[in-house]
Amino acid sequence: MKQALLGVLLAGCAAQVPQTGILCTAGEWDMPPAYHGNPWAPGGVGVARSFVFEGLFDYIPQGKQLIPRLARSFEETPQKLTVHLEPNVRWHDGHSFSSADVAATFQVGFLKGLEIWYYLDHIETPDDLTVIFHWRRPSPTNRLLALTEPIVSPAHLNQQHLDALRGLPHQEGERDATAEAARRELLFAERPPLPMGTGPFRMRKVTASDMVLDRFENYYRAEQMHLQGVRIARWGRNEVIWSYLYAGQLDAISPACPFDVAQEILRRNPSLSVRKPSDMNEMGLVINCRDKPLKDLSFRRGLAYGLDREAIRQLACPAGDTSQGLSLGLVPSQAEEWLGNQYSSGLTRYSYDSEKARQLLQNAGRELEIMAPAGFTDLALLAEAAASQLNKLGVAANVRLVQGELYAQLMNEGKFDIAAVFGAQMGPTVHPSTSEGRFFAADAQLEKASGLPRSRQAQDWVAELRVSLDPRRTRELTGRLARQQNESVSFIPCFEKRLMVFVQNGPRVEGWPSEDSPLWSAAPLGVERLYCSLAVQGYLRPSK
Amino acid sequence: MKKRLLLSLLTVWVALTFTFILVRQMPGDFLHTLALQLQNTHGLAYAQAREMAKLQICYDPDEPILKQYFHYLSNLAQGELGRSTTYRIPVLDILLSALPWTVFITFLAAGFSFVVGTTLGFWTAWRRGSWLDPALTFYATLTQAIPDFLLGVMLLLVLGVQLQWLPLRGAYSPETEPGLNLPFLASLLQHAVLPVLAFSIPAVGSWALSAKATATSVLGEDYLLVARAKGLKSWRILRDYLGRNAIIPLISNLATSLGALLGGSMLIETLFGFPGLGYFLAQSIGTRDYPLMQGLFLLSTLAIVAGNLAAEILSHQLDPRSRR
Numbered sequence: 001m002k003q004a005l006l007g008v009l010l011a012g013c014a015a016q017v018p019q020t021g022i023l024c025t026a027g028e029w030d031m032p033p034a035y036h037g038n039p040w041a042p043g044g045v046g047v048a049r050s051f052v053f054e055g056l057f058d059y060i061p062q063g064k065q066l067i068p069r070l071a072r073s074f075e076e077t078p079q080k081l082t083v084h085l086e087p088n089v090r091w092h093d094g095h096s097f098s099s100a101d102v103a104a105t106f107q108v109g110f111l112k113g114l115e116i117w118y119y120l121d122h123i124e125t126p127d128d129l130t131v132i133f134h135w136r137r138p139s140p141t142n143r144l145l146a147l148t149e150p151i152v153s154p155a156h157l158n159q160q161h162l163d164a165l166r167g168l169p170h171q172e173g174e175r176d177a178t179a180e181a182a183r184r185e186l187l188f189a190e191r192p193p194l195p196m197g198t199g200p201f202r203m204r205k206v207t208a209s210d211m212v213l214d215r216f217e218n219y220y221r222a223e224q225m226h227l228q229g230v231r232i233a234r235w236g237r238n239e240v241i242w243s244y245l246y247a248g249q250l251d252a253i254s255p256a257c258p259f260d261v262a263q264e265i266l267r268r269n270p271s272l273s274v275r276k277p278s279d280m281n282e283m284g285l286v287i288n289c290r291d292k293p294l295k296d297l298s299f300r301r302g303l304a305y306g307l308d309r310e311a312i313r314q315l316a317c318p319a320g321d322t323s324q325g326l327s328l329g330l331v332p333s334q335a336e337e338w339l340g341n342q343y344s345s346g347l348t349r350y351s352y353d354s355e356k357a358r359q360l361l362q363n364a365g366r367e368l369e370i371m372a373p374a375g376f377t378d379l380a381l382l383a384e385a386a387a388s389q390l391n392k393l394g395v396a397a398n399v400r401l402v403q404g405e406l407y408a409q410l411m412n413e414g415k416f417d418i419a420a421v422f423g424a425q426m427g428p429t430v431h432p433s434t435s436e437g438r439f440f441a442a443d444a445q446l447e448k449a450s451g452l453p454r455s456r457q458a459q460d461w462v463a464e465l466r467v468s469l470d471p472r473r474t475r476e477l478t479g480r481l482a483r484q485q486n487e488s489v490s491f492i493p494c495f496e497k498r499l500m501v502f503v504q505n506g507p508r509v510e511g512w513p514s515e516d517s518p519l520w521s522a523a524p525l526g527v528e529r530l531y532c533s534l535a536v537q538g539y540l541r542p543s544k
Numbered sequence: 545m546k547k548r549l550l551l552s553l554l555t556v557w558v559a560l561t562f563t564f565i566l567v568r569q570m571p572g573d574f575l576h577t578l579a580l581q582l583q584n585t586h587g588l589a590y591a592q593a594r595e596m597a598k599l600q601i602c603y604d605p606d607e608p609i610l611k612q613y614f615h616y617l618s619n620l621a622q623g624e625l626g627r628s629t630t631y632r633i634p635v636l637d638i639l640l641s642a643l644p645w646t647v648f649i650t651f652l653a654a655g656f657s658f659v660v661g662t663t664l665g666f667w668t669a670w671r672r673g674s675w676l677d678p679a680l681t682f683y684a685t686l687t688q689a690i691p692d693f694l695l696g697v698m699l700l701l702v703l704g705v706q707l708q709w710l711p712l713r714g715a716y717s718p719e720t721e722p723g724l725n726l727p728f729l730a731s732l733l734q735h736a737v738l739p740v741l742a743f744s745i746p747a748v749g750s751w752a753l754s755a756k757a758t759a760t761s762v763l764g765e766d767y768l769l770v771a772r773a774k775g776l777k778s779w780r781i782l783r784d785y786l787g788r789n790a791i792i793p794l795i796s797n798l799a800t801s802l803g804a805l806l807g808g809s810m811l812i813e814t815l816f817g818f819p820g821l822g823y824f825l826a827q828s829i830g831t832r833d834y835p836l837m838q839g840l841f842l843l844s845t846l847a848i849v850a851g852n853l854a855a856e857i858l859s860h861q862l863d864p865r866s867r868r
Contacts, residue, residue, distance in 0.1 A: 030631060031642075031819050031823055031824070032641065032819070033633065033637055033638060033641040034628070034630075034631035034633060034638065034824075041632070042630070042631075042632065043630065043631060043632075177592060178592075181596055188632065191633075205718050207714060207715070207716070207718050207819070208714060208715060208817055208818065208819030208823070209713040209714025209715065209718075209816075209817035209818075209819075210713075210714060210718040212718045212719075231718075233712075233713060233817070234713060234714075234817040236713075236814055236815060236817055237814065237815065239697055239815075240700070240712075240713070240815060240817075243697070243700050243701055243704065243705050243712065244712060246701070246705050247704065247705040247708065247712065249712065403829070403830050404830055408577060409576065409577045412577075412580060
């Protein structure tokens with residue numbers, strides 16, 4: 001009896017460990033029965049998106065390299081972008097892939113507010129393997145928006161939506177919000193059980209705890225790709241992910257991780273190593289400038305001088321790069337590229353100076369609260385460290401962890417003192433208009449949170465920056481916005497976040513590029529997308 | 545019996561009325577947040593976005609609360625729990641899918657901890673003054689003091705990571721097909737061990753202390769003295785005289801605790817990626833999904849009330865004195 005029971009348990013254990021050639025990672029998705037495979041509807045597809053779907057090209061920011069995926073090549077003029085597609089591509093259901101599918105994706109994506117429609121006039125498909133994007137507003141970012149968007153809507157399954165979209169005005173000022181909403185609801189109502197794409201992996205099964213993806217045998221680059229499948233574990237909580245890493249159950253993952261935990265994981269599991277690409281974003285503290293004492297610029301300056309960012313960075317993001325006392329609305333590592341090497345001249349640099357801070361922070365008058373979103377280890381630690389430092393400076397401060405939805409709302413309504421947030425984010429375009437837009441665009445959440453008067457002029461600068469093709473003008477506009485941001489002290493950047501991508505040359509997969517490979521610079525654009533790209537390019541192989 | 549049933553129905557009504565009011569008093573205006581999102585993503589004016597948000601979540605805060613309440617009750621009477629605003633599927637579908645997993649894990653955990661805990665408690669009472677007595681108190685104090693989540697992480701690290709005896713997540717291996725087949729059932733049991741232990745380890749101590757207390761009170765009864773005087777064997781006295789009498793109040797407690805457990809443990813289910821009610825409760829609170837929240841709270845209320853009712857009926861059946 002005992003032996004039979006032991007046998008049953010061991011048999012279960014054996015089934016749990018994926019075999020060689022299977023890439024194991026983790027992510028989030030809605031649990032069944034909520035799960036569905038509609039990539040446009042809320043909650044659809046989840047983390048499998050990066051493995052099931054692919055774009056026309058993969059973009060590597062370092063070196064600005066474009067690696068062909070569904071497309072072979074492109075040529076462009078300021079008015080149009082012509083893309084030549086890869087032949088012999090098939091969807092997972094066996095249908096041939098063609099230019100109609102690319103057009104369908106962007107057309108259906110209009111209902112979900114794809115940013116490209118700000119620039120795009122229309123799409124032309126002269127033949128099955130050619131797509132032409134005609135621009136209404138030529139811009140430095142529209143090429144990337146077109147080339148890297150995942151192609152998710154097969155034309156043969158979306159005909160009813162394409163028909164419904166016909167005749168719907170796409171230009172601002174003419175749009176019909178009610179008609180769009182009705183068509184969007186139709187789109188959201190579709191709930192296929194599993195997603196269907198052209199990507200190298202096909203979804204086989206999804207449970208509450210695991211996603212199972214098999215190699216797509218008809219993949220057009222199948223001979224180049226060596227992996228047999230992907231297994232994705234539910235993320236749940238960071239503590240759980242640390243346990244999985246410790247146990248060697250993940251081959252690649254990028255969790256927020258305190259320094260001591262990372263050290264211990266690496267010590268216990270020697271087959272793991274870490275890659276630390278920039279996450280193209282900056283973490284810091286946004287200040288609500290509506291009420292005293294934070295309303296006073298001198299008090300905010302005191303806070304900026306009083307925070308030892310190096311100490312904060314060491315605690316909250318050991319792999320990150322400490323901010324050097326400037327808030328430019330740009331990720332620091334990109335500042336020189338967009339502002340030139342003299343970018344800091346004429347700007348106030350708020351380097352750590354506790355004496356100066358004490359003088360400026362004398363009359364706080366009340367206890368300050370630093371809000372952080374629950375579940376974000378790095379932001380919570382940032383808030384803890386900042387509160388502790390302020391207390392040492394004589395400014396009473398405490399930390400409040402708030403759940404996600406409520407956090408966004410409290411920020412929007414200005415019901416907070418100081419909040420730990422992502423500041424500048426370069427996003428998929430790696431362009432200053434994206435990051436400066438977070439502070440100054442018409443719908444800028446950070447400026448709104450700070451409560452400072454909206455600057456119409458700054459909004460105009462951001463709008464111009466989005467379409468500026470003149471590098472000199474781009475630099476000038478970026479410089480003006482950076483100055484305005486820095487001198488307002490509404491946001492105190494603490495560090496540029498670097499991802500800690502744990503990779504395991506272990507029992508299942510090997511071949512991860514070395515730390516200095518430019519490929520890692522694509523991680524902030526979607527780390528799972530990068531894993532998939534590495535598999536397609538043939539870097540990742542089954543372990544011997 | 546009729547009176548008890550009526551009282552239970554009244555309790556359910558009071559609880560769901562209270563829940564209805566409470567969820568609307570939670571901090572955070574989800575409608576406002578959703579309207580802002582729609583405004584940004586769909587380029588709508590705020591008023592239009594708010595109207596759209598109302599339609600999307602089938603909730604209109606501008607409607608008088610009394611009207612909302614009667615609307616809710618009339619839907620409920622027709623078995624209509626509404627649609628989840630986050631997942632856009634009927635709340636009932638979610639409850640029916642998640643409930644069996646929570647029932648499975650909580651019944652297993654409650655059954656296991658009850659059997660082990662009461663046996664331990666009776667034995668300790670029987671062996672009063674032995675080393676078992678302080679050991680049990682120490683164990684119960686220690687395990688009650690450890691937060692559920694921390695205990696779960698410790699189990700995960702020791703049994704899952706270090707010793708690699710048990711799977712770390714999920715309700716079953718995705719390589720098996722759910723159904724009446726041996727690989728699936730074996731996988732199901734194996735995956736249940738960690739969450740069951742996380743529920744049971746503190747519960748065993750608590751049951752043992754309660755069992756010890758009730759058994760100690762029974763130990764002074766005359767019929768036990770008579771049994772001993774008759775020279776009956778210890779195990780028989782323990783089982784037939786002590787156990788049978790001391791277990792009656794504990795069985796009522798078990799029924800009540802089962803009801804409470806059915807609400808699902810958010811932390812433990814999240815930790816082990818278990819597809820029960822706890823996960824959906826955590827998500828619904830985070831997204832202010834009122835229909836789903838109300839559905840889950842209603843289910844918890846029904847489970848607790850049913851547990852209490854079952855406890856009363858059981859106690860009535862098991863204890864002849866209560867029938868006098």
